[in-house]
Structure formats: structure tokens, C-alpha cells
Amino acid sequence: MTPRQQELVRTSFSLVLSQEERITELLYQELFRLEPSTKALFRGDINEQRKKLMRMLQIAVENLGDKATLQTMLFNLGMIHQSYGVEEHHFVSFGKSLNFALKSVLKDAFTPEVEASWIAAYHYFAVTMKNFPHGTDAVQVPHN
Numbered sequence: 003m004t005p006r007q008q009e010l011v012r013t014s015f016s017l018v019l020s021q022e023e024r025i026t027e028l029l030y031q032e033l034f035r036l037e038p039s040t041k042a043l044f045r046g047d048i049n050e051q052r053k054k055l056m057r058m059l060q061i062a063v064e065n066l067g068d069k070a071t072l073q074t075m076l077f078n079l080g081m082i083h084q085s086y087g088v089e090e091h092h093f094v095s096f097g098k099s100l101n102f103a104l105k106s107v108l109k110d111a112f113t114p115e116v117e118a119s120w121i122a123a124y125h126y127f128a129v130t131m132k133n134f135p136h137g138t139d140a141v142q143v144p145h146n
């Protein structure tokens with residue numbers, strides 16, 4: 003990501019937060035439409051999950067400039083996701099769903115440049131989550 007893209011993701015995030023309910027609703031709706039099999043992986047309360055996703059995105063966006071902190075966090079998150087049964091290809095439909103939700107809700111504010119910046123940010127998050135050091139002791143997280 004370029005510094006300009008980081009800045010655009012950061013500055014557009016306040017708008018995302020102000021519309022987080024609608025965005026996360028659309029995101030999961032679209033994910034389950036594109037990849038119906040993922041629905042069964044969500045065993046907890048989906049409304050709580052929507053909040054957890056947004057809080058994590060917020061922390062990730064705030065730490066875009068601190069790659070070391072971000073990497074540790076995303077490696078952990080990636081390990082947890084593997085234990086939830088999330089597969090690598092799911093990240094593609096999740097990314098498309100996030101993009102769809104942002105575009106639908108932010109409308110004109112989601113300019114091509116802002117869109118490209120979000121795609122780059124999501125790509126970075128997803129690649130880092132998928133590339134956690136495999137073979138080390140995985141963190142154990144209780145399922146709901």
C-alpha cells in the first residue's frame with residue numbers, strides 16, 4: 003500500500019464506522035450469497051460477530067503504519083480463522099463482499115481511488131492472515 007492509500011483508508015474509515023451496521027449486514031448477506039457453505043462456520047451470534055469484525059478492522063486500519071504490530075495481530079487472527087474452518091479461497095469472496103458493502107453504502111464517497119485503497123488494504127490483511135507461520139503452536143481459542 004502506498005502512503006496515500008493508507009491515508010485514504012484511514013480518512014474514509016470514520017464514514018465506514020458511522021454506517022457500520024448497514025455495511026456489516028450487507029457484507030455477510032453477500033458472503034452467504036456468494037459462498038453459502040460459509041454460513042455454517044458462524045456458530046456464534048452473527049450480530050456480535052459483525053461488531054467484532056468492525057472492531058478488528060478499526061484496529062487494523064489504525065495500525066496500517068505499524069507493520070510489526072499489524073503482522074502479529076493478523077498472524078494470530080489467521081490462526082484463529084484456520085481453527086474456525088475458514089479456507090484460503092473464502093478470503094476471495096469475503097473481500098468481494100466487503101467491497102460490495104462499502105460501495106453500496108458509501109456511494110459517491112467510495113471514489114475509484116478510495117476503492118483501490120480499500121482493495122489494497124484488504125489484500126494486505128488477507129495475505130498476512132493466510133501466511134501466519136504454520137507449524138508453530140497454534141493459539142487455542144474456545145469456540146462459541
Ligand code: HEM
Pocket residue numbers: 040043044045046047051054055058059079082083086088089092093094096124127128145146
Ligand atoms: C480481513 C479479514 C477478516 C477479519 C478482519 C476478520 C475478523 C474476525 C474477528 C475479529 C473474529 C472474532 C474472533 C474471536 O472470536 O475472537 C472473526 C471470527 C470469525 N470469522 Fe473472520 N475475519 C476476516 C475474514 C474472514 C473470512 C474470509 C472468513 C470466511 C468465511 C471469516 C469467518 C469467520 C468465522 C467463521 C468466525 C467465527 C465466528 C463465530 O464464532 O461465530 N472471517 N473474524
